[in-house]
Amino acid sequence: MPSEDLSGQTGDQSPMPPSHDASDGSGGWGAAWATPPAPPDGADDPYEAEATRLRERMVARLRASGALRDAAVERAMLRVPRHRFLPGHTLAEAYDNVAITTNWERGAPVSSVSQPEIIAVMLQQLRIEPGMRALEVGAGSGYNAALLAELVGPTGSVISLEIDAALAEAAGARLLAAGYPPERARVIAGDGWRGWPAGAPYDRIELTVGAMDISPAWFGQLAEEGALVAPLWLGATDVSVALRKRAGALVSESWTLCGFVRLRGEGAGETGVARLSEQVTLTGPNAQALAEPISALLATRPRRIWWGPRDANFVQYLALASGRVLSLWQANGRHGRKARGRFLLYLEDADGPSMVIFPQRAPALLAFGGSGAERFIREQSEAHRQRGAPSIEHWRLVARPLPTDPAALASLPPAAPGATRLTTAHWVYEISAGE
Numbered sequence: 001m002p003s004e005d006l007s008g009q010t011g012d013q014s015p016m017p018p019s020h021d022a023s024d025g026s027g028g029w030g031a032a033w034a035t036p037p038a039p040p041d042g043a044d045d046p047y048e049a050e051a052t053r054l055r056e057r058m059v060a061r062l063r064a065s066g067a068l069r070d071a072a073v074e075r076a077m078l079r080v081p082r083h084r085f086l087p088g089h090t091l092a093e094a095y096d097n098v099a100i101t102t103n104w105e106r107g108a109p110v111s112s113v114s115q116p117e118i119i120a121v122m123l124q125q126l127r128i129e130p131g132m133r134a135l136e137v138g139a140g141s142g143y144n145a146a147l148l149a150e151l152v153g154p155t156g157s158v159i160s161l162e163i164d165a166a167l168a169e170a171a172g173a174r175l176l177a178a179g180y181p182p183e184r185a186r187v188i189a190g191d192g193w194r195g196w197p198a199g200a201p202y203d204r205i206e207l208t209v210g211a212m213d214i215s216p217a218w219f220g221q222l223a224e225e226g227a228l229v230a231p232l233w234l235g236a237t238d239v240s241v242a243l244r245k246r247a248g249a250l251v252s253e254s255w256t257l258c259g260f261v262r263l264r265g266e267g268a269g270e271t272g273v274a275r276l277s278e279q280v281t282l283t284g285p286n287a288q289a290l291a292e293p294i295s296a297l298l299a300t301r302p303r304r305i306w307w308g309p310r311d312a313n314f315v316q317y318l319a320l321a322s323g324r325v326l327s328l329w330q331a332n333g334r335h336g337r338k339a340r341g342r343f344l345l346y347l348e349d350a351d352g353p354s355m356v357i358f359p360q361r362a363p364a365l366l367a368f369g370g371s372g373a374e375r376f377i378r379e380q381s382e383a384h385r386q387r388g389a390p391s392i393e394h395w396r397l398v399a400r401p402l403p404t405d406p407a408a409l410a411s412l413p414p415a416a417p418g419a420t421r422l423t424t425a426h427w428v429y430e431i432s433a434g435e
């Protein structure tokens, strides 16, 4: 699991500079083979034999941790040579349970090969069957497209969209070299926000990139009873949600916390990023407007408040219920490519501005300014407890297309008691604590 993620989530990245610096080699056997010899197929090739051994170990570890439970996904992960999609990386890096960032833009990661654990979890959320038609948004290296190709089998098909034309070309070439020709896994350069209507309807759509919203095109191109699995930004972090298309709506079947690089292009949405200094970045709702008051509070002396063990579910609940949770990123490490992230809640009330920071591990909160933020968090914590402190896996989300007619929008019935309603550019999400 990434060591510096915000909420205990697995993923490919946190929303800002990531926890894993791909240049940190781990030495040993992997280092010795940093530049792979010619493409191997012979069973007696020691490089391939070692790759197979490390791949089997990776799969065994995922199984032992409980992340990998499905026999078909396990077979696919054993078959697809992950290292061939990570040229320039050691075998040890390729088969470690970490995400590997491959491309950066202005200090932020824009492409990575995701952590094996979240790959396995999301493929299981998809519940793919042989013969299905699958669409992936975010081809990246092509590794996940190869896994999808294994799962749909020779009678199914995979289309994978990649916004970066150079990455798309490289992914297509790697897939071909690894034994997945375009009939099995076709990579197309283009903005995945529009999907790929020529291949629709799809039985499954998987996003391997974090989205702020669900594209109407994905909904339109998904078959009735088909499933969309996507890391959606819900308040404080991405949540990988499996959504079934049913009777004009998308209904959640499973959730898991994660962290992904952001979708680019037409559907990128509002990211809310403000730089507080060379090293410190603020992300989240109203980040730019709050940069000044938050900087002022950070310059004051905090009070430590006993809180207890970190609870990712509560932070996510708080973010959804309040819409006020932001993340603070402190860059460090070589090239400033590592960052420590923390959640914070800021508010202004009669006592003036106040803020609480959730520390990464210590069982104490840091409170700045007045007492309003602390009071608010205690009230929300009590409300969360009274609802049985449901873990995120038990929450339920129903997404319905946002009515375009203002009258229909105004006459939406109120959210069910205890449910949180979020309205995005295209959807009305109703989130409840599950049944």
Ligand SMILES: C[S@@+](CC[C@H](N)C(=O)[O-])C[C@H]1O[C@@H](n2cnc3c(N)ncnc32)[C@H](O)[C@@H]1O
Pocket: 012, 110, 111, 112, 113, 114, 137, 138, 139, 140, 141, 142, 143, 144, 145, 161, 162, 163, 164, 167, 190, 191, 192, 193, 208, 209, 260, 261, 262, 263, 264, 265, 266, 267
């Ligand atoms: C986490 S990586 C995907 C990892 C990939 N599935 C793999 O197995 O290597 C996310 C990818 O999504 C791509 N991406 C971002 N926005 C996109 C968009 N609008 N359409 C298609 N691809 C996009 C990025 O360029 C990046 O390569």
